[in-house]
Amino acid sequence: MAGIELTRIRLNQADVINGARGGRRPPTLPKLRELLKILAEVVDLNNAAAVLGWDEETYMPEGGAKARGQQLSTLERLAHIRFTSDRVGELLTDLKRELSGADPNSDAVRLIEVTAQDYTKAIRVPPDFVGKLANLTTLSHRAWIRAKKMSDFSIFRPHLEKLVEMSKQYATFFPKSDHPYDVLIDDSEPGMKTADLRAMFAALRPELVKLLGAIASRPQVENLFLHRDYDKMRQRDLGVEVITKFGFNWRRGRLDETTHPFMTSFGIGDVRIATRLVPNPGISSLFDMIHEAGHGLYQQGANPAYERTPLNESASVAMDESQALLWEYLVGHSLPFWEHFYPLCQKAFSPHLDSVTLMTFYRGLNRVEPSLIRTEADEVTYNLHVILRTELEIGLLEGKISVRDLPELWNAKMKEYLGIVPPDDARGVLQDAHWSSDQMGYFPCYTNANLISAQLWEKINQDLPDLSNRIRNGKFEELLSWLREKVYGHGRKFETQELVRMATGSGITVEPYLRYLKEKYGQIYGF
Ligand code: ZN
Numbered sequence: 001m002a003g004i005e006l007t008r009i010r011l012n013q014a015d016v017i018n019g020a021r022g023g024r025r026p027p028t029l030p031k032l033r034e035l036l037k038i039l040a041e042v043v044d045l046n047n048a049a050a051v052l053g054w055d056e057e058t059y060m061p062e063g064g065a066k067a068r069g070q071q072l073s074t075l076e077r078l079a080h081i082r083f084t085s086d087r088v089g090e091l092l093t094d095l096k097r098e099l100s101g102a103d104p105n106s107d108a109v110r111l112i113e114v115t116a117q118d119y120t121k122a123i124r125v126p127p128d129f130v131g132k133l134a135n136l137t138t139l140s141h142r143a144w145i146r147a148k149k150m151s152d153f154s155i156f157r158p159h160l161e162k163l164v165e166m167s168k169q170y171a172t173f174f175p176k177s178d179h180p181y182d183v184l185i186d187d188s189e190p191g192m193k194t195a196d197l198r199a200m201f202a203a204l205r206p207e208l209v210k211l212l213g214a215i216a217s218r219p220q221v222e223n224l225f226l227h228r229d230y231d232k233m234r235q236r237d238l239g240v241e242v243i244t245k246f247g248f249n250w251r252r253g254r255l256d257e258t259t260h261p262f263m264t265s266f267g268i269g270d271v272r273i274a275t276r277l278v279p280n281p282g283i284s285s286l287f288d289m290i291h292e293a294g295h296g297l298y299q300q301g302a303n304p305a306y307e308r309t310p311l312n313e314s315a316s317v318a319m320d321e322s323q324a325l326l327w328e329y330l331v332g333h334s335l336p337f338w339e340h341f342y343p344l345c346q347k348a349f350s351p352h353l354d355s356v357t358l359m360t361f362y363r364g365l366n367r368v369e370p371s372l373i374r375t376e377a378d379e380v381t382y383n384l385h386v387i388l389r390t391e392l393e394i395g396l397l398e399g400k401i402s403v404r405d406l407p408e409l410w411n412a413k414m415k416e417y418l419g420i421v422p423p424d425d426a427r428g429v430l431q432d433a434h435w436s437s438d439q440m441g442y443f444p445c446y447t448n449a450n451l452i453s454a455q456l457w458e459k460i461n462q463d464l465p466d467l468s469n470r471i472r473n474g475k476f477e478e479l480l481s482w483l484r485e486k487v488y489g490h491g492r493k494f495e496t497q498e499l500v501r502m503a504t505g506s507g508i509t510v511e512p513y514l515r516y517l518k519e520k521y522g523q524i525y526g527f
Contacts, residue, residue, distance in 0.1 A: 029095065029098055029099075029108075031091050031094050031095050031098065032095060032108060034091060035088065035091040035092070035095065035112075035115070036308075036309065038082060038083075038085075038087070038088060038091075039083075039115065039308070039309055039310060040308035040309070041082055042079050042082050042083045043308045043309065043310070043312070044308065045075050045076075045078055045079035045082065046075075046076075046079050047266040047267060048075055049072055049075040049076055049079070050264050050265075050266055051266055052068060052071055052072055052075070053072065053264065054264050054272055054274070055068075056068050056072075057258045057259075057260075057262065057274060058256045058257065058258050058274055059256075080122065083118075083119070083122060084119070084122045084123050088115075088119060089119060089123070092112060092115060092116045092119060095108075095112050096112055096116070099112060107305070107306075107311065107493065110311065110493045110494070111309060111310065111311055114310050114311060114492055114493075115310050117190065118310060121187075124173045124174060125170065125173050126173075129166075129169070129170070129173075132166070133166055133170075133438060136159070136162055136163060136166060136438075137163075137436070137437060137438045139159060140156070140159035140160070140162075140163055140435075140436045140437075140438075141433065141436045141437055143155055143156050143159045143436070144156050144159070144430065144433060144435070144436030145436075147425075147430055148426050148430045148431075149426075150426075151424040151425050151426035151427075151430065152425070153406070153407050153425045153429060153430060156430060156436065157403055157404065159436070160403050160406075160435055160436075161403045163435065163436075163438060163440070164396050164397070164403060164440075166438075167180075167184060167396075167397060167438075167440050167441075168180055168397060170183065170184070171183040171184070171397070174186075178193060178194070178195070179193070179194040179195070179397075179398075180397045180398070181194045181393065181394050181397045181398075181441060182194050183441075184393075184397070184440050184441025185197070185441045185444060186441075187441060187442075188316065188317040188318070188441065188442050188444075188445045189316050189317060189318050189444065189445050189448060189496065190316060190495055190496070191495040191496065191497055192444070192448070192496075192497070194394060197390065197394075197444050198394075200447070200451070200508075200510055201387050201390070201391070201447075203510045204383060204387070204447070204510045204513075204514070205384070205387050205417065207510075207514050208380065208381075208383060208384055208417075208517075209384070209417060211380055211514075211517060211518060211521065212368070212370070212380055212381060212384075212418070212419070214525070214527050215368045215380065215521060215525050215527075216419075217527075218525040218526060218527060220367070220369070221363040221364055221366075221367050221524065221525070222360060222363070222364055223282075223363075223364030223365070223367045224364075225352060225353060225356045225360075225361070225364060226281065226282035226283070226364060226365070227280070227281065227282075228280070228352050229279035229280050230279055230280065230282065230283050230285075230349050230352065231279060231348075231349065232277040232278060232279050232285055233277070234348045234349060235277065235279075235283055235285040235286045235289075235348075236255075236275075236277055236285065236289070237348070238283075238286055238341075238344065238345060238348050239275070239285070239286045239289035239290065239293075240255065240289075241344070242286070242289075242290060242293075242332075242341065243273075243289060243290065243293035243296075245474055245476055246290075246293060246297065246327060246331075246476050246480065247297065247476055247477065247480040248273075248293050248296060248297060248300070249300050252268065252269045252270065252271060252300055253270070253271040253272065253273065253296055253300060254272055254273070255272075255273045255274070255275065255289070256272065256273075256274045256275075257274065257275060257276070257277055258274035258275065258276060259276055260276065261273075261274060261275045261276050261288040261289075261291065261292050262274050262292065263292040263293075263295035263296050263299070263324075265296070265299040267307055267308075267312075268299070268300065268302045268304055268307055268312070271296045271299045271300050272296075273289065273292040273293055273295075273296050274292070275288050275289045275292060276288055282365075283345075283349075287328055287332060290327055290328045290331075290332045291324045291325070291327070291328040292324065293327060294323045294324035294325070294326060294327035294328060295320060295321075295323065295324045297323065297327065297480065297483070297488070298314055298320060298323045298483075298487070298488050299314075300488075301480075301483065301484040301487075301488025301489060302488060302489070302491055303489045303490070303491055306491045306493075310492060311491045311492050311493050312491050312492070313491060313492045314491070314492065315487075315490065315491070315492055315494060315495065315496045315499050316445070316495070316496045317442070317445045317449075318444075318445035318446075318448035318449045318452060318496055319449075319452060319487070319496045319499065320449075321445060321446065321449035322448070322449040322450070322452035322453040322456070323453075323483070323487070323488075324449075325449055325450060325453045326453040326456065326457060326483075329379060329453070330453055330454070330457045330516075331471065331476075331479075333365060333366055333379075334468075334471065335362050336468045336469075336471040336472040337471055338358060338361065338362050338365075339358065339472045340471065340472055340473065340474045341474075342358050342361060345361075362524075363524050366378065366379070366520070366521070366524055368380045368381065368521060368525075369381075370418040370419055370420045371418075371420075372414075372420065372422050372427045372428075372431065373385065373427070373431050373432065374386065374432075374446070375432070379450075379517060379520075379521075380517055380521060381418060382446070382450065383446075383447045383450060384417040384418055385418075386443050386444065386446045386447045387417065387447070388410070388413045388414065388417055389434070389443045390443050390444050390447075391413070392406065392409060392410065392413075393440050393441065393443070395409075396440075397440075406429050407425050407428060407429045410422075410428050410429040411428055411429075414428065448496070448508060450513055451508050451509070451510060451512070451513045452496070452500055452508060453513075454512045454513035454515075454516045455500060455504050455506075455508065455509065455512040455513070456483075456486075456487070456500070456503060456504060457512070457516065458504070458512040458515070458516070459503060459504040459505070460479065460482050460483075463482060464478050464479065464482060467479060486502070486503040487499065487503060496508070
């Protein structure tokens with residue numbers, strides 16, 4: 001029933017004028033009601049598509065693929081038509097005017113702003129461009145698979161050249177940007193600029209390279225005990241125990257098995273985690289579960305008043321990922337966490353860890369070693385992979401780098417930043433699908449997520465000075481409450497930078513992350 005949600009979007013100004021504190025229900029504007037009704041339907045259609053998508057990744061038999069593709073495309077088309085109608089544009093324009101004197105931080109004003117941003121994006125890109133890009137992406141992805149298999153960049157090169165051209169064209173649909181890359185970043189990190197990224201990387205890269213050098217000068221820590229098969233069902237059971245203690249609500253969520261881990265939600269009351277269960281490397285399935293539960297806790301902590309509106313989403317891709325990383329690394333790779341869970345873990349996987357001390361386990365789990373790909377990287381080297389790809393993307397968009405030179409540039413940067421050179425292009429420039437699936441501009445959100453997680457963590461520890469002790473005792477309630485109050489409950493009401501500033505007192509900066517890394521790895525490696 002749409003009517004229930006309509007009254008939940010409160011107009012702060014109207015509250016004051018009409019004395020809502022006296023117990024009367026705050027009024028809503030008729031046009032706001034109309035808009036909310038349309039938005040609720042769009043959200044319903046998208047959530048219905050998400051249910052089908054979840055089923056496709058978990059239980060659907062192979063034979064269902066064709067029909068499922070058609071069902072999803074129908075629902076997505078209906079949602080797009082409903083959302084991009086002229087009436088939505090008119091309502092947004094009128095409501096902006098009607099709300100011009102209202103509190104800029106009220107839910108209603110923010111809702112109109114967020115919806116207007118989405119609307120502009122949805123109508124500015126011509127449908128024939130969208131169709132052309134979808135076709136090119138399909139072809140590029142196939143070419144990339146072949147190129148990677150044969151480690152032959154020349155197979156992928158002409159497709160990538162076209163994708164770069166289309167990315168440049170895409171940027172022209174949004175003429176106000178300072179830099180063509182701004183438009184691409186904005187799709188995953190609204191408000192962030194290329195100039196912000198450059199400043200961030202300039203501060204981060206030399207420090208990471210220096211830290212990596214300091215670590216390399218010390219004796220390597222042992223992690224052979226992780227190179228064994230860890231029973232996948234026991235990993236699952238331990239994972240369930242861990243995320244239950246974190247506060248994952250099983251009445252409003254569930255866990256299933258899949259090949260690529262993910263989280264999806266269809267509303268605050270139905271949050272699904274899907275995990276991959278494999279016996280190696282190490283206890284990676286346990287960490288996959290913790291990571292996805294981090295995304296899930298964000299969704300479960302949403303504000304019920306925002307249900308069926310665009311505010312009922314995370315602030316951005318980076319903010320969402322920061323929460324997965326916070327639970328997976330800042331909590332799940334910390335010593336206090338293992339002080340609590342290690343005895344259980346030893347018992348679950350006996351005899352693998354019988355003679356491995358807690359400290360040896362903790363150090364081994366956090367071993368730093370340059371690797372060829374971001375997905376296998378540790379906390380210290382991870383962002384060097386992100387910086388490398390992002391610098392190349394910016395160069396491509398500016399026209400300062402040509403696609404032809406990418407393999408060589410990729411290897412040169414690997415050597416400079418990580419001290420290793422990929423043995424072939426399959427493990428170098430062709431290593432992952434971000435370019436072939438048209439995701440230029442997406443990578444920076446991984447670094448943003450790291451920075452945000454550490455910045456929040458520093459503030460949380462100031463606000464909850466006893467946190468390590470609580471974690472050591474398996475207590476996570478205060479941590480979850482803090483995150484709900486400062487992050488989860490705001491949904492998409494504030495842009496990431498604003499939300500981080502509200503929570504920590506400053507916009508996203510690199511210092512907390514560098515402090516965190518230096519302290520943690522200084523202890524592990526003894527410098
Ligand atoms: Zn994630």
